[in-house]
Amino acid sequence: MPNNKKRNKNKKRKRNEREERQQPTIHPRNKYSEKPPDFHLLASLYPCFEQFVFYTRDGRAKIDWTDFNATRELTRVLLQHDHGVKWWIPDGQLCPTVPNRSNYIHWIEDLLSSDIIANAKTTGEKVRGFDIGTGANCIYPLLGASLLGWSFVGSDVTDVALEWAGKNVNNNPHISDLIEIRKASNAQKTSKEDVDNQLLSDENKPSSGGSTKEEAESVASKLEVVASELKKDESGQPVLLGVVKNGEHFDFCMCNPPFFETMEEAGLNPRTACGGTPEEMVCPGGEMAFIMRIIDDSVALKQSFRWYTSMVGRKANLKGLVSKLWEAGVSIVKTTEFVQGETCRWGLAWSFLPLTKKLLTSHVTEKRNLSFMLEGIQRQFSAIHVLKSVESHFLASGASCKSNPSLFAVDVTPSTEYCDSILNYGVRNIDETSSGQLSDETNLMAELGFRITVFQQIPGTLLLKGSLQHSGSQLTGAFSLMVQQLENALKKEFCRET
Ligand SMILES: C[S@@+](CC[C@H](N)C(=O)[O-])C[C@H]1O[C@@H](n2cnc3c(N)ncnc32)[C@H](O)[C@@H]1O
Numbered sequence: 001m002p003n004n005k006k007r008n009k010n011k012k013r014k015r016n017e018r019e020e021r022q023q024p025t026i027h028p029r030n031k032y033s034e035k036p037p038d039f040h041l042l043a044s045l046y047p048c049f050e051q052f053v054f055y056t057r058d059g060r061a062k063i064d065w066t067d068f069n070a071t072r073e074l075t076r077v078l079l080q081h082d083h084g085v086k087w088w089i090p091d092g093q094l095c096p097t098v099p100n101r102s103n104y105i106h107w108i109e110d111l112l113s114s115d116i117i118a119n120a121k122t123t124g125e126k127v128r129g130f131d132i133g134t135g136a137n138c139i140y141p142l143l144g145a146s147l148l149g150w151s152f153v154g155s156d157v158t159d160v161a162l163e164w165a166g167k168n169v170n171n172n173p174h175i176s177d178l179i180e181i182r183k184a185s186n187a188q189k190t191s192k193e194d195v196d197n198q199l200l201s202d203e204n205k206p207s208s209g210g211s212t213k214e215e216a217e218s219v220a221s222k223l224e225v226v227a228s229e230l231k232k233d234e235s236g237q238p239v240l241l242g243v244v245k246n247g248e249h250f251d252f253c254m255c256n257p258p259f260f261e262t263m264e265e266a267g268l269n270p271r272t273a274c275g276g277t278p279e280e281m282v283c284p285g286g287e288m289a290f291i292m293r294i295i296d297d298s299v300a301l302k303q304s305f306r307w308y309t310s311m312v313g314r315k316a317n318l319k320g321l322v323s324k325l326w327e328a329g330v331s332i333v334k335t336t337e338f339v340q341g342e343t344c345r346w347g348l349a350w351s352f353l354p355l356t357k358k359l360l361t362s363h364v365t366e367k368r369n370l371s372f373m374l375e376g377i378q379r380q381f382s383a384i385h386v387l388k389s390v391e392s393h394f395l396a397s398g399a400s401c402k403s404n405p406s407l408f409a410v411d412v413t414p415s416t417e418y419c420d421s422i423l424n425y426g427v428r429n430i431d432e433t434s435s436g437q438l439s440d441e442t443n444l445m446a447e448l449g450f451r452i453t454v455f456q457q458i459p460g461t462l463l464l465k466g467s468l469q470h471s472g473s474q475l476t477g478a479f480s481l482m483v484q485q486l487e488n489a490l491k492k493e494f495c496r497e498t
Helices: 003-022 039-045 068-083 098-113 139-148 159-170 192-204 212-235 286-304 315-327 357-361 383-395 416-430 432-443 476-494
Strands: 053-055 061-063 128-132 151-156 179-183 250-255 305-312 332-340 343-351 369-374 400-404 409-413 450-456 462-468
Touching: 039 053, 039 061, 039 068, 061 068, 068 098, 068 139, 098 139, 098 250, 098 305, 098 332, 098 343, 098 476, 128 139, 139 151, 139 159, 139 179, 151 159, 159 179, 250 286, 286 305, 286 315, 286 343, 305 315, 315 332, 315 343, 315 383, 315 416, 332 383, 369 476, 383 400, 383 409, 383 450, 383 462, 383 476, 450 476, 462 476
Parallel strands: 128 151, 128 250, 151 179, 250 305
Antiparallel strands: 053 061, 305 343, 332 343, 369 462, 400 409, 409 450, 450 462
């Protein structure tokens, strides 16, 4: 092939790769993944929507995304037409886009069906979720209940949100039994004096005869509650602690937090008009402070939830949140990216439940090179999507990653916390007596760097290879467990049947 032809071909390939990488991804089970909403059809069926639809010169039906009334009417007709849900919000309240919000629901569905952590539920038992800050739009409970039959508690703090969320639930008698709207109020607020008195009276109590470790754990857990209570006092409203009732259990919590510290920051996207009042968009310290409060509450509530999740608005905040989570002693962290029109959001999930034995005890090999195949990859995904997902999988564990898209490779250096956690769970489950080995292995952490490379096989099949970078590394066990976890996660995300 002549040189310039080859160059052009290479350029074209690179451009395609770039475009593919930038292509918005929508969850494959999302109703709109194959076919976006058809504005022309909706306009012909719903006269109230028709007035907002105009046609481009090439005949495409469009709406003006900067018109709040148009976006609200679109949400109303999509909920009615595709979900059988009656819905409305007052002027100015945050208006959700249905396809985007559905992605978060489907991601939670994936987390719940994955076998990374134990599931005590029997088949057919209803999934129960908690939506922190459900808003007047109550979008997540309405979608979760209508799409998947999940039950929800939706909490909020403002009167308008509580009133309209209630109306949106009551206007849908077919799912209203599944949704409870709950005020996150300070009614059960604990003062510092209450907490001090409680600790003092505990100190004066005769010892129950429990072991020192148990006593220490109980004091530690009380201190966590104290810290969380005091934080809650500074920032006003409770988030989970004090809103979740004693003895309640949930499969997950979710949250689209107030992302911003000021309304100026919130109004930075002039291309859309989704509304949003200061109460909905802003909180002291922005999303970082809000999600930190969810993390603090999760430390106190631990296994009352199988999965804790939150949306994150800024990628830069993810790293800090992930390291905070590992410090807090979680057993697993997962992240994902949601593409919402022209903006990106991230999903963050964590759990305190132990990782399943199935994952951990299956042969921990001593190999320095490991590989696995991904077969039956759904056709909208390519090697680039998988490579990106490898990177976010390890970033979520606090690793540092260097991606090299031209080699289809990611170099990974895991964090000490991730190695600790994987070795703790892995080694303990494999051999109770080998805990001495654990600390030796932990000291060798600096050596554990590896490369994951993605190879295209036939269409729909990829081969992934992991190779330890240091030939002398003694951490083959941890490496093997990490590759196993990666394999499980990728199969769940990309393959039709796992
Ligand atoms: C960005 S809005 C999200 C609304 C809706 N979930 C959505 O996705 O469109 C954030 C919501 O959190 C509520 N909120 C703020 N602080 C809260 C707290 N401590 N507990 C519960 N909700 C809170 C606000 O009133 C607002 O309705």
